[in-house]
Amino acid sequence: MTTAYLGMPTAPPGVGHLRGADRFPVAARRALANTQLRHNLAMATATIRAKRAAVVGELADWEELRAAGRAAKAGAMRQLDRYLTQLETAVGAHGGVVHWARDAIEANQIVSDLVAATGSREAVKVKSMATDEIGLNQALAAAGITAYETDLAELIVQLGHDRPSHILVPAIHRNRAEIREIFLREMAGVDPGLTDEPAALAEAARVYLRRRFLSARVGISGANFAIAETGTICVVESEGNGRMCVTLPEVLITVMGIEKVLPSWADLAVFLQLLPRSSTGERMNPYTSMWTGVTPGDGPQQFHLVLLDNGRTAALADPVGRQALHCIRCSACLNVCPVYERVGGHAYGSVYPGPIGAVLSPQLTGVEDNATLPFASSLCGACYDACPVKIDIPSVLVHLRARHVEEKRQERRVPGAEAIMMAAASWVMARPGRFAAAQRADRLGRALGRRRGRIGRLPPPLARWTQARDLPVPPAQTFRQWWRDEHGKPPPDTHREPHREHGKPPPDTHREPHREHGKRS
Amino acid sequence: MSAREEILARIRAGLAGGEPPGPGQGPDSDGAGSGPGISFRAQGHLEPDARLDLLAERLADYRALVRRASPGERGAAIGAALADRGARRLVVPPGLDLDRAALPAGTEIVTDDGLSAAELDAVDGVITGAAVAIAETGTIVLDGSPDQGRRAITLVPDYHLCIVCAGQVVEIVPEAVARLAERADRPLTWISGPSATSDIELKRVEGVHGPRTLEVILVGR
Ligand code: SF4
Numbered sequence: 001m002t003t004a005y006l007g008m009p010t011a012p013p014g015v016g017h018l019r020g021a022d023r024f025p026v027a028a029r030r031a032l033a034n035t036q037l038r039h040n041l042a043m044a045t046a047t048i049r050a051k052r053a054a055v056v057g058e059l060a061d062w063e064e065l066r067a068a069g070r071a072a073k074a075g076a077m078r079q080l081d082r083y084l085t086q087l088e089t090a091v092g093a094h095g096g097v098v099h100w101a102r103d104a105i106e107a108n109q110i111v112s113d114l115v116a117a118t119g120s121r122e123a124v125k126v127k128s129m130a131t132d133e134i135g136l137n138q139a140l141a142a143a144g145i146t147a148y149e150t151d152l153a154e155l156i157v158q159l160g161h162d163r164p165s166h167i168l169v170p171a172i173h174r175n176r177a178e179i180r181e182i183f184l185r186e187m188a189g190v191d192p193g194l195t196d197e198p199a200a201l202a203e204a205a206r207v208y209l210r211r212r213f214l215s216a217r218v219g220i221s222g223a224n225f226a227i228a229e230t231g232t233i234c235v236v237e238s239e240g241n242g243r244m245c246v247t248l249p250e251v252l253i254t255v256m257g258i259e260k261v262l263p264s265w266a267d268l269a270v271f272l273q274l275l276p277r278s279s280t281g282e283r284m285n286p287y288t289s290m291w292t293g294v295t296p297g298d299g300p301q302q303f304h305l306v307l308l309d310n311g312r313t314a315a316l317a318d319p320v321g322r323q324a325l326h327c328i329r330c331s332a333c334l335n336v337c338p339v340y341e342r343v344g345g346h347a348y349g350s351v352y353p354g355p356i357g358a359v360l361s362p363q364l365t366g367v368e369d370n371a372t373l374p375f376a377s378s379l380c381g382a383c384y385d386a387c388p389v390k391i392d393i394p395s396v397l398v399h400l401r402a403r404h405v406e407e408k409r410q411e412r413r414v415p416g417a418e419a420i421m422m423a424a425a426s427w428v429m430a431r432p433g434r435f436a437a438a439q440r441a442d443r444l445g446r447a448l449g450r451r452r453g454r455i456g457r458l459p460p461p462l463a464r465w466t467q468a469r470d471l472p473v474p475p476a477q478t479f480r481q482w483w484r485d486e487h488g489k490p491p492p493d494t495h496r497e498p499h500r501e502h503g504k505p506p507p508d509t510h511r512e513p514h515r516e517h518g519k520r521s
Numbered sequence: 522m523s524a525r526e527e528i529l530a531r532i533r534a535g536l537a538g539g540e541p542p543g544p545g546q547g548p549d550s551d552g553a554g555s556g557p558g559i560s561f562r563a564q565g566h567l568e569p570d571a572r573l574d575l576l577a578e579r580l581a582d583y584r585a586l587v588r589r590a591s592p593g594e595r596g597a598a599i600g601a602a603l604a605d606r607g608a609r610r611l612v613v614p615p616g617l618d619l620d621r622a623a624l625p626a627g628t629e630i631v632t633d634d635g636l637s638a639a640e641l642d643a644v645d646g647v648i649t650g651a652a653v654a655i656a657e658t659g660t661i662v663l664d665g666s667p668d669q670g671r672r673a674i675t676l677v678p679d680y681h682l683c684i685v686c687a688g689q690v691v692e693i694v695p696e697a698v699a700r701l702a703e704r705a706d707r708p709l710t711w712i713s714g715p716s717a718t719s720d721i722e723l724k725r726v727e728g729v730h731g732p733r734t735l736e737v738i739l740v741g742r
Contacts, residue, residue, distance in 0.1 A: 008531055040722070047723040064561040074541070081532045094706060100525040152729060153720035169720055176721055198721040202729050209730065214638040214677070230705040240676065240716035240731025247672045248638055258528065265705050269695035270561065272711075276658075280719055283579065284658035284694075287731060288711035289672075295708050297635070298671035309528045317535030 009103070010366040011311035016104040016135035017163070018311075018365050020349015024372040027347040037173050037344050044172045045335045051281025052332060052386075058283070059273065068270045069389040073326035076228075076263055077316065083228040083261045084307060090231025094293020096303040103310045108139035110306055111220065111253055115145050118251050120217040124209075126237065126245040127151035128222025129329055130255045130308055132164060132351045133364075136220070147220065148212050150241035152205050159186035165345030165353060167331040168279050173344050176201065209241065219249035219300065223256035224328065225271055226305075229264045232292045233305065236275055236285050246289050252300035257308050259316075259325035271328065274388035278330035311364030320399040324360045326389045333383035333393060339376055348373060355383035359396040367404050374400035563699075565657070565692025572656045572692050573741050576685075579659030583714030584727050586736040595684065596623030598738045599648065602682055603628060606736070608645035611682075612636065612674050616667020617650060633674050641673060646680030647732075652704070654690045655697045660713045661685060661737065662697060664704045672708055681732040683712075687741040 011018050020027055031037060056062050076083055088098040101107035111131075115123055123140065125131065125147050137147045137158075149158040156171040157164050160182045164170030171179065180196040187208050194204055221242065225234040233254055235242050246252055262271065276285040294303050316322050334340045334354030345353035350361035350370065358377055362370035374397045383393040522530070567575060577587045590598035600623040603611065610629045613619060621630065631644060641647075650668035651661045661683055663669045675681050691697050701709060716731030727733065 008535060044723045051723075061561040068561055078536065080536070081529045084529070084532075100523070100528050102524045102527060106524060150730075151720070152718045156720070169723060171720060172723070179721060198718075198724045198726045199728075201721055202718050202726045206729055210642075213730065214642060227705070232705055238716065239718045239720075239729035241729070243672070243676050243710065244730055247676055258532075265702050266695075266698060269563075269698040272698070273694050282583075282713070284655070284660045284711070284713035286583075286713050286715070286717045288709075290705075290709040290711075292706040292708075295665070298665055298708055299673075307528070309531065313528065313531035313535050316532060317538045319539040319541045322541055 008314035008317045009311075010314045010369075011133075011364045012103050012105060013365070013369065015108070015139075016133050016310075017351045018133060018361050019369055020347075022349065024347055024349065024376045027349060028343040028376070031343040031347045034344075036175070038342060040173055040175045041341055041344055044169065045341050048169075048281055048335045052278060052335070053281075055277045055281055055283055059277070065270055065273055066388055066390050069274050069328075070326065070391075072262060072267045072270060073389050074323070076261055077259070077322055077325060079263075080258065080261070080316065083263055084258055086228040087226055087231060087261050088307075090228065091233075091293050091303075091305050092231075094231055096231070096293035096305055099304060099306045101306055101308045101310070104134035104308075107134050107255060107306055107308050107310070108136055111136060111255065112139055112143040112145065114251070114253050114304055115140065115218050115220075116143060118218055120145075120251075122146050122148065122212075122216065123218040123220050123253075124148050124150050124212055124216040124245050124249065125154075125220045126222070126235065126242040127154045127170070128220075128255065129167060129351055130222045130257050131220065134255070134308065134310060136255070148209070148216075150209050150213070150245060151237075152202060152239060152241075155205055155209070156182060159183065163346055164351060166334060167329050167352070167354075167356075168334075169331075173346070213241075213244040213248055216245075216249045217251065219245035219252045221246055221252065221254045223254050223260050223305075224275065225268065226256055226261045227263075227265050227268070228261050230292060232265070232290050234268065234288060234290045236272075236288045238280065238286045240287055243287050243289055246291065247299045249300055251302040251304070253304045253306065255306045255308060257310070257325075258312050259327075275328055275330055278328075278332040278386070278388040311366075314366070315360070315363035318363065318399075318403075321359065321363050321396055323391050324356065324363055324393075324396060326391055327356050327360065328389060329356075330388055332386040332388065333391075336382040336386045337377075338380060338382070339378060343376075348376065355393045355397075356391070359391075359393055359400060362400055362404075367400055368407055371404050374398075374404060561695070562693055563695045565696060567656070567692050569687060569690075570742070572690055573687055573739055575692070576654055576656035576659065576690055577739055579656060580714070580737050581659075583659050583717075584735075585659070585714050586734065588736070588738045590738055590740050591742060592740055595738070595740050596620030598740075599682065599684070600624050602736055602738065603646075606646065606680060606682075606734070608680055608682075610644045612641060612644045612647045612678060614649055614668060614670025614674060617648060617670075618668065619648065633670050636674070638673065638677055641677035644678050646682060646734075647674050647678045648682045649675055649684070651683055651685045651689055652709075653697045653700050654685045655692070655694055656690055657693045658713060660694075660697070660711055662701065663710045663712065664701065665707045665709075672710055675710065675712075676731060679732055680734045680736070681712075682736045682738070684738045684740060687739070690739075 091098050099110045140147045149155050153169050153171040156179050166172040176196040179201055183190050183204055223233045224236045276282050315325050333356050337355050340354040348357045350357050352360045358373045362373050377397050379394045381394050580587050588598050604625045612631045612633055614633055652664035653662040715727050715733055715735045716729045717725055717727045718729045719725050
């Protein structure tokens, strides 16, 4: 059963991709055994971190932009009802049709019906988190409609019968050799002499998809931003597949979470700087498409906008958790997360992996359906510092841990060992001073775990907890020490001290992560 | 209750549950930058020549080809670009000002009158103007004006030759957003370099589905 917060319905189970088959500790342990995965991830996240740091460093007003981004999102949430109806009116005034979907089931039905009404049995899709969240491709398949993913990484995932593992680069867990194998095996008509050069692989995808683009009658997209004031939808991308999907078909269907709305056109000045620099580490992404309803003689002549709740209002109802809805899906928090870098995206069991997934998925599904995710973090704070809209992910994690404990307590009346452990963890994590003290006390943990590099099992009553999660050994040195040893200079992402809000601890006490090992092996 | 009414009711009930704790929750601010104490750059500071230089540098940094021309050299620059590219059949939007005498002999200009995607796929390239260009990010914005045409013509052909005039160049993103405000309801395409992907090991590869070659003629002093 899903747990509602303040009685607000959450995303229904049995549809979409917000709940994993396994709890995080189980899935993470499996992922940790995959050395290829860890290698691929370490390479990729290191590359993107360096690129991001370079382009963020170019902007003298980065901190002001972050503050403005946060303020704009908070303002949008505070009057979300007003902005959504304003958006609806503006889209309608320009010939678009707005649909409202309480949850994944309803959204899937709306889209399936819209596609079926065109008479087409195919649709081209541009990568969208919202449609992945609701399992749209599966729903369309059940309705006899084939959805073609057109983003290169999504195509790799689709052809590999795989799941996305990163928000921005869904196939980040695959290296070039694996991608070549997938293409050779699954891509009809591919050149058997295909090499594993990224350029050759991209060319193969271009050839494979081009015919579909040129003949597609229905396009499906998500939205990065929707402007209430003007009714403008904005899609940010790199490859041109997005432009193809929103330009060439006769009918365009856009599915967006209700939290994507921004009040005013001027907000784009902020977000079109924050997003590309944070996500791909570029000054600007190659292509951004904006459209408002239907334009006679240019692009699709039918436009449908599906506004999706699916647990978002449940997140909105939690004053602390609400800020997870500010997320612009840049994936910067994944790329800096020591936990993500080791376990990869699949372990999180949801389309939203990494730090943002750990705070968003449990709120969308109800905390009890993703109860281990808020614990999938060392609270090192790197995500908060990287986040372009300043979502205080560590605080939300701590808050959700406490919610889990509270819900467990109410369920059982008597606290179990796990509840005690988690309550203690929440108490420790809630105050950085306590956290620092606990870190010092972690030497005990190191002593326990020294032999195998893992704390295999703690004595009762903590045994139940460690059985499930195979605690990593606390680090012998702090993250900053580790980085300095490794690179001979301070960590780049933490070099620029972010503006701390009043009352926050100095970065050093807050940001000492548990690394799994003192050194990378 | 309709889904619309129900979602709006959920939102209102959810918001009634309380305000987020902490700072940054002052009085309602409707736009970015209007919150208390938040001021990001709204305007650049470069002189026009330096702005044009920066645009040229940033375009090239993301692998666009760049040519500089004075207003009098515009036609010749277009001719030279087409000759170097070896492009013979070019589509143009109906409102593009083009000096046909300056084009290489044998160039065939097809004016778009609603060409199909397959027809667009068969030309060697497209020539357009631009609405706005942003120096700092190396970005060109098309707004569907008669010299830029509908979106499909700059998407399907493999080569896009774009003519940008100095007066269209701003320095930073907020200036471009402000300039485009009254055109917000037109389809806008922001282009920064040729199409690219970083999906394989996060290595940037130019040229996927959009035009694989973007060439820009900067018409300045
Ligand atoms: S939480 Fe912040 S850093 Fe993470 S994906 Fe969302 S916007 Fe980016």
